[in-house]
Amino acid sequence: MITPTDEKRYTETEFWAFVEASDLHRRHELIRGEVFDLLGSSANHNSVVTNMATLLNQGLPETCRVFGPDIWLKSEAAEGYLCPDVSVVCPPVDFFQERTHVITNPELIVEVLSPSTADYDRGEKWGFYQAIPSLQDYVLINQDRHQLALYHRTGPQRWDYQLFHGPEAEVVLPSNPLSFPLGELFRRVVWE
Known part of the structure; x- marks a missing residue:
């Protein structure tokens, strides 16, 4: 669950001033x-994010751009800005109001589930x-385990759902035809 940073209501201008003045190791939405503060992530979380970004960079066409968690996404539905762990934009990249740290048109979004944000990532x-x-x-x-859920758009309001289990499961991303064994996402991840 995520909770607001404080009671104040922010305009977009105030939000960007808040972000610029805040700790660079924190993400805010x-x-x-x-304003919501996304708490720092674990070493395993960061390893999975890095592994996913690497697989996407290696497997997608050269024209596609893979972004990490420091790029915001302008969301009309949220009336604000969100921070996906990984996002992919294939040409053209549409930056919001020429801000090169805010995209509007991702084809693919990846979230690595953390205890503090899992319900939020699956829900709101x-x-x-x-x-x-x-x-x-x-x-x-x-x-925390070899498991990946994929939602693929099949129509304006329709999404197919697939769940992949185990390190040998072959994950296929239909929109970019890219496939990889699920275990590749967990290279150098240490479970205790």
Whole structure:
């Protein structure tokens, strides 16, 4: 669960001033005027994010851009800005109001589930993402076991769901035809 940083309501201008003045190791989202602090992630979370970004960079066409968690996504549904763990934009990249740290047209979004954000990533945030016309695939990765959920858009309001289990499971991302064994996402991840 995520909670607002404080009681104040922020405009977009105030939000960007807040972000610029804040700790660079924190991520913030603006949702309907409220600022939410996304707590720091674990080493395993970061390893899975890095592995996913690497697989996408190696497997997608050269024209596609893979972005990490420091790039925001302008969300009309959230009336603000969201921070996906990984996002992919294939040409053209549409930056919001020429801000090169804010995209509007991802084809693929990846969230690595953390205990503090898993319900949000599966619920409210997923609702915001569904409203993005360009989005074709939404991926949720469990950082604690070999499990990946894939939502693939099949129509304006329709999504197919697939769940992959185990390191040998072959994950296929339909919108970019890219496939990889699920275990590749967990290279150098240490479970205790």
